[in-house]
Structures are given as structure tokens and as C-alpha cells.
Amino acid sequence: MYRISPHVRSFALALLAGVLLATLWVNADPASYYDFIEWRIADLVLPGWIWQGTVSLTAFMIVTDMLMALFFFVIGKELWEAMVLERGALAGKRAFLPMGLSFGGLAGAALAWLLLSLLIETAEEAVPGGGWTAPLGTDALLVCLFGRAVFGSRPALHLVMLIAIATDIFALLLLGFSKAELNLRLLWLLLPLGAGLLLHHRYGRLPGPGLSERARRAGQSLLPCLVAGALCWFGVAAAGMPASLGLLPLIPAIAHAERSFGLFAEAESFLIDPLNRLVRLLIWPVMVILFLFGLIRGGIDFAAFAPTTLVMLGSLWLGRPLGMILALIALASAFGARLPRGLARRDLPLAILLLSMGFTVPAVAIEASLPGGLMREAARMGMAISLLAGPLAVLLARLMPRHRPANS
Incomplete structure (x- = not known):
């Protein structure tokens, strides 16, 4: 089994470092912490045909909507390669089980939020039937961090990471579509579509052996990718969709390797295609971005415990696992879906437990889905408590019998 790049662990630790610092800050001096994250650096007045209002x-907008787009570009590249490249982990029928578990978990978390919100009076400002997008996402980095301690380098680690990445991206898409309005702003989506098609037409293939050295250098240039990326991000943001997904339409258009070496494979550091070169250039910036994201969105106020905390925690710890289990049963009974080769049955409960964590995407969704003030802070505390599922999975893995590979 291929080695996962050590940068993934560094990403997770950078995120946790930001969360720890933010939590210490918000509990020691909450006023200065909230002044920092809400500090208005500048007000931009844009033409009405671009954006209505100022x-x-x-700090929140710059990190969450602009800089985090680079992080989702990095993990989106891994998901796309797994689905379409030769030997991809999700190529063809291999995608059946992971995608089913991902959608089952999303549905379970959303339904649990709606049901628990009816049973528990969360807050006076709560909107009936609202907030269901808050618990949808998980955290691919923390799943990897704890998953390595649970599974080592076995196939279960790569499967659970792929499910986590797919869940995060689909959750942001659902958040965007739930907030989108049918108006002319959606026409801005033609901009990333056009930029992607033009980039793919001109630079989307690796240079062939018969080209001149000048043509080969032009085909390997990253400048067209950067220009197209700026247009893609602007078009997605102007359309009212989550701006953090603004670079995803660009991924299929960039020249790339012909086969997949695995999820975050260390071997990709030796590839020279433009897509992998871009990702290598982003490693250190993304590490800083994740620290800043943890600092700005990860502050957990210990005094914020409220009924919304229980709703968020119940959605992640009860709704998502039940949704995934029901999806697995449905796939097995309707289509005879079997576990992938090398994946033991004992791996599934541990994988589901790891996927019951929620941080990166829920931290974004809470801001967009819930009324401001105490309700958001209470939901953020539930999100933080859900991270205990990671150490719990590690403990259970130590107590369970030794792994025996499945023969299916």
C-alpha cells in the first residue's frame, strides 16, 4: 500500500494548533477575540451588476471564503483523481459503497437535526425547519490524523478519508444550493464554466513528445491556471454559491497525470504535471491557512453550552452513523454491494465512528445556517465535543481483536 504524504498530518496539526489558541483566547478575553474576527479591514462598494450592497x-471572510478555497482545491483534486483516473480508488463500481455511505451520512445528520430541533427547544431566535445544513460536513484532516492510529496504512484508512472528503464537498454544495436564489446572479456560473473549458482546450493536456521545447514549456506553464482560477473563484462567489468551492470547477481542466497513485500519495511529489505542481506549491500556504481557519472559527467558548449543543452533537453522533448504517443495509439488500477487498467488517464501526466527527465544514456552515450569537456558539461547542469520537475510535481499535483481512 502506498504511503500517505506526511503533509496531511501537518495540515491537521496546524488546524488543531489554531483551534487551541482560539479556545484559550476566547475564554481568557472574549471581547478582544470577537473584535479580532469581526474586525472590518475594508468596505468595498461593487457595481450592482456584480453584487448588491457593500x-x-x-478576517472571517478573507480566510473562509477566499483562502480556504485553496484547501478545498487540494482535497477536491484527490477526490477527482480517485473517481476518474486509472487505478482510482473510486473509479467505476468502486464508488458505489463510499458514495452511498457519504450520502447516507449526510441524510442522517440533516434528518436528526430537524427531529431533535422539534424535540428540544434550542433558542428563541431559531427558525423552524432551519439550520439542517449545520451538521452535514465532517473533517477529512482529523479523520486522517486519528484514522492512521486506528487503521495504520490498511485500505480502510483510504476508504474513510475518501468518504470524509466527499462528505465535506457535498455538504458545501448542499449549503450553497440551500441558500441560492433563482435569479440572474446564477448566470455568473457561466464564467467558471467558460474559463474551465478554455483552459482545458488550450492547456488541458500534457505536451506530447513531438513538440518543440518552447511548446512544451508553454504547455507546462502555471500562469493560465492561475488566471482561470481567479475567474472561477469570482464567478462562483458572484453567483452566491460558497466561495470556498470556487476553485473546484478548475480541477478537471488542468493537465494532470494519467493514473492515480492513491489518496495524498507521497509518490505524487515526484510528478511534474501542472496539477500536481500546483498542489506542491500550495502545501505551505495551506498549512498557514488551516492554522488561521482554526484560529478564526475554532474558538470554543466553554460557557456556551445550550440545547443547540445537544442538537449538533446528536446529529453528528446519532444521525450520521444511523444514516450510514441504513445506507449500507440498503445497498447490500438492493444491489448486493460487498465490502472492498482488504476491508474487514470490524473496520466499518471504527470508520463510522471517525466520520462522526465534524469540524471544518460545520464551522463554515454554522455561520451561514444559524442565527448569530449564543446559538452559533452553542452549536460550535457541540461540534467540538464531537471530536472526542476520534480518540474513542483509537481506544476501541486497541481493545478489539487483531485485524484479519477480508477475503471478499
Whole structure:
């Protein structure tokens, strides 16, 4: 089994470092912490045909909507390669089980939020039937961090990471579509579509052996990718969709390797295609971005415990596992879906437990889905408590019998 790049662990630790610092800050001096994250750096007045009203540049907006697009570009590249490249982990029928578990978990978390919100009075400002997008996402980095301690380098680690990445991206898409309005702003989506098609037409293939050295250098240039990326991000943001997904339409258009070496494979550091070169250039910036994201969105106020905390925790720890289990039963009974080769049955409960964590995407969704103030902070505390599922999975893995590979 291929080695996972050590940068993934560094990403997770950078995120946790930001969360720890933010939590210490918000509990020691909450006023200065909230002043920091809400500080208006500048107010931009854009033409009405681009954006209605004033755009306030805050620390939250810059990190979440702009810089985090680079992180989702990195993990989106891994998901796309797994689905379409030769030997991809999700190529063809291999995608059946992971995608089914991903959608089952999303549905279970959303339904649990709606049901628990009816049973528990969360807050006076709560909107009936609202907030269901808050618990949808998980955290691919923390799943990898704890998953390595649970599974080592066995296939279960790569499967659970793929499910986590797919869940995060689909959750952001659902958040965007739930907030989108049918108006002319959606026409801005033609901009990333056009930029992607043009980039793919001109630079989307690796240079052939018969080309001149000048043509080969032009085909390997990253400048067209950067220009197209700026247009893609702007078009997605102007359309009212989550701006953090603004670079995803660009991924299929960039020249790439012909086969997949695995999820975050260390071997990809030796590839020279433009897509892998771009990702290598982003490693250190993304590490800093994740620290800043943890600092700005990871502050857990210990005094914020409220009924919304229980709703968020119940959605992640009860709704998502039940949704995934029901999806697995449905796939097995309707289509005879079997576990992938090398994946033991004992791996499934541990994988589901790891996927019951929620941080990166829920931290974004809470801001967009819930009314401001105490309700958001209470939901953020539930999100933080859900991270205990990671150490719990590690403990259970130590107590369970030794792994025996499945023969299916």
C-alpha cells in the first residue's frame, strides 16, 4: 500500500494548533477575540451588476471564503483523481459503497437535526425547519490524523478519508444550493464554466513528445491556471454559491497525470504535471491557512453550552452513523454491494465512528445556517465535543481483536 504524504498530518496539526489558541483566547478575553474576527479591514462598494450592497472584508471572510478555497482545491483534486483516473480508488463500481455511505451520512445528520430541533427547544431566535445544513460536513484532516492510529496504512484508512472528503464537498454544495436564489446572479456560473473549458482546450493536456521545447514549456506553464482560477473563484462567489468551492470547477481542466497513485500519495511529489505542481506549491500556504481557519472559527467558548449543543452533537453522533448504517443495509439488500477487498467488517464501526466527527465544514456552515450569537456558539461547542469520537475510535481499535483481512 502506498504511503500517505506526511503533509496531511501537518495540515491537521496546524488546524488543531489554531483551534487551541482560539479556545484559550476566547475564554481568557472574549471581547478582544470577537473584535479580532469581526474586525472590518475594508468596505468595498461593487457595481450592482456584480453584487448588491457593500462587501465588508473581515478576517472571517478573507480566510473562509477566499483562502480556504485553496484547501478545498487540494482535497477536491484527490477526490477527482480517485473517481476518474486509472487505478482510482473510486473509479467505476468502486464508488458505489463510499458514495452511498457519504450520502447516507449526510441524510442522517440533516434528518436528526430537524427531529431533535422539534424535540428540544434550542433558542428563541431559531427558525423552524432551519439550520439542517449545520451538521452535514465532517473533517477529512482529523479523520486522517486519528484514522492512521486506528487503521495504520490498511485500505480502510483510504476508504474513510475518501468518504470524509466527499462528505465535506457535498455538504458545501448542499449549503450553497440551500441558500441560492433563482435569479440572474446564477448566470455568473457561466464564467467558471467558460474559463474551465478554455483552459482545458488550450492547456488541458500534457505536451506530447513531438513538440518543440518552447511548446512544451508553454504547455507546462502555471500562469493560465492561475488566471482561470481567479475567474472561477469570482464567478462562483458572484453567483452566491460558497466561495470556498470556487476553485473546484478548475480541477478537471488542468493537465494532470494519467493514473492515480492513491489518496495524498507521497509518490505524487515526484510528478511534474501542472496539477500536481500546483498542489506542491500550495502545501505551505495551506498549512498557514488551516492554522488561521482554526484560529478564526475554532474558538470554543466553554460557557456556551445550550440545547443547540445537544442538537449538533446528536446529529453528528446519532444521525450520521444511523444514516450510514441504513445506507449500507440498503445497498447490500438492493444491489448486493460487498465490502472492498482488504476491508474487514470490524473496520466499518471504527470508520463510522471517525466520520462522526465534524469540524471544518460545520464551522463554515454554522455561520451561514444559524442565527448569530449564543446559538452559533452553542452549536460550535457541540461540534467540538464531537471530536472526542476520534480518540474513542483509537481506544476501541486497541481493545478489539487483531485485524484479519477480508477475503471478499
